[in-house]
Amino acid sequence: MRYRPLGNSGPALSALTLRLGDATRPSADDTRALLLAAAACGITSVQIDGASDDLLRGAREAFARIERRQLFVTLRARGAPEAMLASTLDALGLEAADLLLINDPQGPAPPAALENALRARRAAGQGCGLGVAARGEIDPRLLDHDLVVAIVSPFDLTSGLAERQRLREADRRGLLVFGEDFWPQTLRDGARTLPRPSLWRRRTDPLAGIGGYDFLSDTPGWTSEEICLAYALTEPTLTSVCVSAEHPDDLRRLVAVVDRALPDSVRAQIELARFSAQERDKAAGRA
Numbered sequence: 001m002r003y004r005p006l007g008n009s010g011p012a013l014s015a016l017t018l019r020l021g022d023a024t025r026p027s028a029d030d031t032r033a034l035l036l037a038a039a040a041c042g043i044t045s046v047q048i049d050g051a052s053d054d055l056l057r058g059a060r061e062a063f064a065r066i067e068r069r070q071l072f073v074t075l076r077a078r079g080a081p082e083a084m085l086a087s088t089l090d091a092l093g094l095e096a097a098d099l100l101l102i103n104d105p106q107g108p109a110p111p112a113a114l115e116n117a118l119r120a121r122r123a124a125g126q127g128c129g130l131g132v133a134a135r136g137e138i139d140p141r142l143l144d145h146d147l148v149v150a151i152v153s154p155f156d157l158t159s160g161l162a163e164r165q166r167l168r169e170a171d172r173r174g175l176l177v178f179g180e181d182f183w184p185q186t187l188r189d190g191a192r193t194l195p196r197p198s199l200w201r202r203r204t205d206p207l208a209g210i211g212g213y214d215f216l217s218d219t220p221g222w223t224s225e226e227i228c229l230a231y232a233l234t235e236p237t238l239t240s241v242c243v244s245a246e247h248p249d250d251l252r253r254l255v256a257v258v259d260r261a262l263p264d265s266v267r268a269q270i271e272l273a274r275f276s277a278q279e280r281d282k283a284a285g286r287a
Contacts, residue, residue: 001042001258004239006176011072011098014044015233015258017178018251019242020059022050026246031058037248039066041255045240047101047178048088049076056091063092074099074131074178082117085128096126099150099176103133108141110148118147131176138166143173150176155238156184157231157270164237171237180242182232183225187216215269222266229254230262231270 003012018038020031031054035046039062048059063071075097077084085100100118102110109115110130121128129149132138142148151170155163170177216224232241245251262270 001255003042003044006072011044011070013072013176013240014042015240016043016255017045017047017074017240017242018043019047019049019180019244020055021244022052022055024246025052026055026058028054028058028061030246031055032062033248034245034251035059035062036065037251039070041252043255044070045072045074047074047076047242048092051078051088056088060091060093063094068094072098074101076101076133077103081111081114085117096121097128099129099131101131101133101150101152104136105132105134105138105142108139109145110142115147131178133180134166140169143170143175148175150178150239152178152180152242154181154184155179155232155235155241156182156187156228158184158187158274167235167237176239177237178240178242179232179235179238182241182243183228187213187224187228189217189224213273215266219263219266222263226253226257226260227262227266229257230260233258234262 002015004015005012018034020026020034026034035058038046046059048055050056073092073094075085075088077100081100081102085097089095089097102114110118114130118128118130130145130147131150131152132142132148133152135154138151143151151166153163153166153170155167167177167179216227219227222230229241229243232238243251243254245254
């Protein structure tokens with residue numbers, strides 16, 4: 001595992017963040033096992049993105065067995081963030097979270113009720129930073145707000161200039177930058193989900209197949225998910241990449257990717273695919 005120190009005190013943030021959600025309806029035992037496996041693998045960053053009783057109970061049982069100061073805990077808000085923060089902390093048996101994450105905020109400042117709640121916690125010694133998750137533009141004034149310490153943004157091997165610029169702007173401000181959705185649905189089935197040249201063109205144009213995504217499913221010793229994660233880990237502005245897993249073995253497989261280097265041939269094919277996509281976009285714009 002690789003780490004990024006957070007100041008002179010507190011946990012070192014691991015290159016991977018375990019994201020726990022309700023989508024797979026995990027049992028309390030499953031959640032506890034995943035969190036304990038994460039700790040054993042050196043993951044120090046956890047995002048709670050669910051509200052089911054089983055998920056919260058399993059996380060509470062795991063947190064009771066892990067040294068709190070070794071963890072960076074993020075809560076993803078649902079509903080009224082200020083009310084959700086208090087109730088979720090109580091369910092998890094925690095006094096404070098390190099980060100409260102809100103989705104797609106609008107405007108130059110957090111909602112007044114949320115800002116007041118976070119400042120009250122800070123005054124009580126239970127400080128919690130504010131993070132913003134967005135797929136589009138974020139008001140620069142919000143990024144400069146004193147409570148905001150992090151952003152969460154999608155990033156994958158097809159990400160374009162706008163996504164990369166968003167990461168760079170946040171990094172320039174000294175914010176923590178979490179990458180998510182590193183393996184989007186469009187890439188999960190490799191080349192089968194992406195347009196390919198017609199059979200006629202492939203027969204007449206020897207370069208027609210270059211720039212595709214076949215390598216995601218054709219690289220020996222690598223799965224599509226592992227290639228996409230390894231690529232995300234090469235992005236220097238990302239503090240940590242969010243991953244999800246249903247079983248400890250799946251999580252351990254993803255953790256192993258941190259110490260693997262992408263083959264040079266795969267790096268070249270990724271750049272070819274990105275270049276080809278840019279050229280298709282330009283051609284479509286001229287049409």
